[in-house]
Amino acid sequence: MKVTRIAYSVRLNPGKCAALAEQARRLGRVRSEVWQRYGSIAGVGSGLTDRQVRDRWLADGTHLQFGVLANAWKETVRDAMADIAANLEGAKVQVRRAVTQRTDDPAERKRMFTALKADQWAGDPFLARQMRKHWKRGRNHTLNQIVVRADKHHAITDARGRLWLAVPGLERRKMVRIPLSTTAVPTGTLRLILRGGRVEVHYQIDASQMRSSQRPCGQRTIGVDKGYTEALTDSDGQPHGVRLGMLLASESDRLKERNRRRAKLRSIANNAALRGDHAKAHRIKTNNLGTVKRDRQAARHRAKMRTEIFTAVHRVVDEAATVIAEDLTKRFAGRKTLGKNMNRRLAAWTKGVTAEALRNVSERRGSALVPVNAAYTSQTCHRCGAFGRRSGDRFHCTPCGVVWQADVNAAINILHRAGDPDIALHTPHHTVKQILQDRTDRHRTRLPVQDSSPAIAERRANHPNRSTTSNQ
Structure with missing residues (x-):
């Protein structure tokens, strides 16, 4: 099992940041081209592979229009094709549920499931209708990512002990060196994400190398319920992750106040622009309505949420060899009309993170997760x-x-x-x-x-x- 780690750049040179941003923008055009040409039944839906796409582009000269190195656009094609395939598989999950609700005949269900798995659903009217409903034609909005192959980057440590990651730029044999905030060398295929003037380096490591994976699981069978004020409550009556509700409520209240102030400043800027005072409107938008600080605060909040939830799941697995949990992949439609404040708090409900934590921690530590x-x-x-x-x-x-x-x-x-x-x-x-x-x-x-x-x-x-x- 693999887990993702993130390293951040420190005091990155503006020139290097601009060069990486331009490379990411060009690779975003590659992604858009892949989604436009192959994001349908005639592309990935027909079993087309990324190697076939690369061969086609090399034959007809499509790759020349992007202005990036060969390894860069080839890795981007592979990544985009994988995204389309994942989008297709996500639609199949919804269609399988529709099949289960449509018929109780085991033979008919098996026939439909087999057709879905073999991508032969186009000939069945019901499956084709459901796939059109759940598999929408996607569009690429990713213009800030660079995928670097494992053998195309290296790291060095300077005399002060700072780690530098060297990745290919837009020109051959000219590497861009990025100072990182960690001493752990990123390995394998890297994904560089540019946000707020810095670079996030995403890479994967083997979960067995983590200290938490060495902890043994318990011996009992325990049921858990997902909550709001706490992350989990087990069938023994013990709450886990009791700070979750407080963190969600405080973040919701902070967002409410911040958005109120930003709306007031935005109104002042718009009124200034209507009066012709464009300099004042520009100053407000530049200095008071930016997104860098907002995005970093959101990232810190997400990190706190994940820490609280994963810690709660680890405490459950400390006692349980088998964890019985509700199926958190299902969507829930509420009947009650709630106020704006409650809707804002419930919008941050973290059942997706909880489902991920239950699955990952159980697999890494050897316990069985049983969804019901x-x-x-x-x-x-x-x-x-x-x-x-x-x-x-x-x-x-x-x-x-x-x-x-x-x-x-x-x-x-x-x-x-x-x-x-x-x-x-x-x-x-x-x-x-x-x-x-x-x-x-x-x-x-x-x-x-x-x-x-x-x-x-x-x-x-x-x-x-x-x-x-x-x-x-």
């Missing part, structure tokens, strides 16, 4: 299975007459969901609700066990469970 269908786990009682009412961090169960901590109740339900024979990972939420309601009714009327119910037997056949621990 989390429908109604926050709205049912883990003791009796009845639907209750959630209010903030409290869950009220009327049949039991008990008030549970809402996140702990949801985490226990998620733990139980892993072994549920009737609710699979992709079972539709309305079907899950009916199953839970049937169980509650049986419990109240003291009917026989669920195995004797023909309706439940039919649901098991239509929705086989693929999220149990025995299949991992």
Whole structure:
């Protein structure tokens, strides 16, 4: 497994920065050309490879119009083709979900899944319609990146111990040397990203070399629920990442105040421009409405979020050999109309980072991550299975007459969901609700066990469970 590390330039010469920016702009034209020509079913969708594209461009002279070195545009073509392929695979995930909801016939599902995997979906009307819906023609907006092959860069250390990274420029045999803020030498293929007058050097290392990967995992099976005030709550009732809510709320309040001030300054600049005082408008836009400081503050906030979430996941894995978690790749549509303040805070909800942390940490430390269908786990009682009412961090169960901590109740339900024979990972939420309601009714009327119910037997056949621990 590979993980990405980032090194930053320190006091980069403006001339070098301008040269790298010009090279990145030209390579951005290469990306745009690749997306325009091959970002469709006739390109990557037909199995076209980056080597075939390179051969075509060398044959017809397309590469001459960009004005960059051969290795630079070839690596950019490879990277752009990989982006298109990833975009295609992301659309297939959505189409697979649509197939699951469309039919319960295992043979028909297998036929459609096989056609998707082999890129033969164009002949099936349903698959073609779904692919047109989810696979949009992309456009390139990346004009600040340079991909450097592993054998085209080297690093040296000067007498003061500062590390310099030498990368190819626009001319042959003329390297651009970048001072870095680290003593660790970047290795492998590099991605240079230019932001705010400095260079970010992205490179990958083997995860087994990291100290955190040497930590052993626990021996238990634990369910976890994603929260807002804390990163995770486990089925033992322990919260992890308790600073997450405070960090999100404080950042949201800071953005609210900053955007209010920027809007006021922008209004002053616009009024000055209308009066003809263009010098004042220019001064305000140059000195008060820039993006360099704003982007660096956002980067620091993202780093804090990732640190808090990854630390929380590590603490869970310290105790668990198997982690049961909700499927965080699904989209959730809220029914309530919320205020601007709450919408701003929820917009920064970090379920994507949490999903990444659970996947990466579990894989690196040898624990098993089991995703389950989390429908109604926050709205049912883990003791009796009845639907209750959630209010903030409290869950009220009327049949039991008990008030549970809402996140702990949801985490226990998620733990139980892993072994549920009737609710699979992709079972539709309305079907899950009916199953839970049937169980509650049986419990109240003291009917026989669920195995004797023909309706439940039919649901098991239509929705086989693929999220149990025995299949991992």
